[in-house]
Amino acid sequence: MEPPRNIKEVQSLTERVAALNRFVSKATDKCLPFFKVLKKAQALANFIVEFTPNLGDLDEVNEDKKWVVYVDSSSKLHAGGIGVILKSPEGDKLKYTACLWYQITNNKVEYEALLKGLKLAKSLRAELIVVQGDSQLIMGQVNGICEAKEEWMKKYLSKVKRLIKKFKEASFHQVPKEENMEANALAKVASIEWSMDELDEVQYMPSIDLPEV
Structure with missing residues (x-):
């Protein structure tokens, strides 16, 4: 998966992770194995944080x-x-x-x-x-x-x-x-x-x- 390259892609990925977390949170009340899915969702969120450039850095790139x-x-x-x-x-x-x-x-x-x-x-x-x-x-x-x-x-x-x-x-x-x-x-x-x-x-x-x- 490629890291987001601009602000719009950052916002899109963030919204997807938030939606996945909401779904997993509801599912864990019914079935224990979904805790594994939650861990995967958290791993994806960590990936986004790690590879997403700071929005301020994006602004600086645009200024250049x-x-x-x-x-x-x-x-x-x-x-x-x-x-x-x-x-x-x-x-x-x-x-x-x-x-x-x-x-x-x-x-x-x-x-x-x-x-x-x-x-x-x-x-x-x-x-x-x-x-x-x-x-x-x-x-x-x-x-x-x-x-x-x-x-x-x-x-x-x-x-x-x-x-x-x-x-x-x-x-x-x-x-x-x-x-x-x-x-x-x-x-x-x-x-x-x-x-x-x-x-x-x-x-x-x-x-x-x-x-x-």
Whole structure:
């Protein structure tokens, strides 16, 4: 019998042992030989305890496998820029910049940065991610703390949630601006017209108006 490999398997085995113990406990009132079964059940329980990793250790293993995704944006009069930094579990960084070559508001460009960060993380086959951005509103909406009232916000939020489902685990954190300076610097450069030759991508319309791929 293989030892449990994750929290769900630990919980499943624990429930099975508990059910077996309840059955054996009732059976021993009727028939003495069932005491032998009880001993076997206890042996199985001891096996689980011996070979089950500490849940805290499982959390530490998961932490070691998480990607950190930093997202930020910048908006000018006729264009916007997004900056994304993906940090691998080993500490390697991938930087990405894109110019949104159309008129766009601050909150819309923040959502574009978040969408791009999620898409890039998925393209790198990341399964566990921690997303950090300095927009309190956007992070609040994704976490269900703030309500998306405008129709365009609902569309962006819906698109984000569809992407989230593609990951095993995803958490979103609002951080102070000073803790997101590197992504912010990339976004500012991306919003400047003369830097377009140095960008990774130029986008000419909002993501919510593009067909699903």
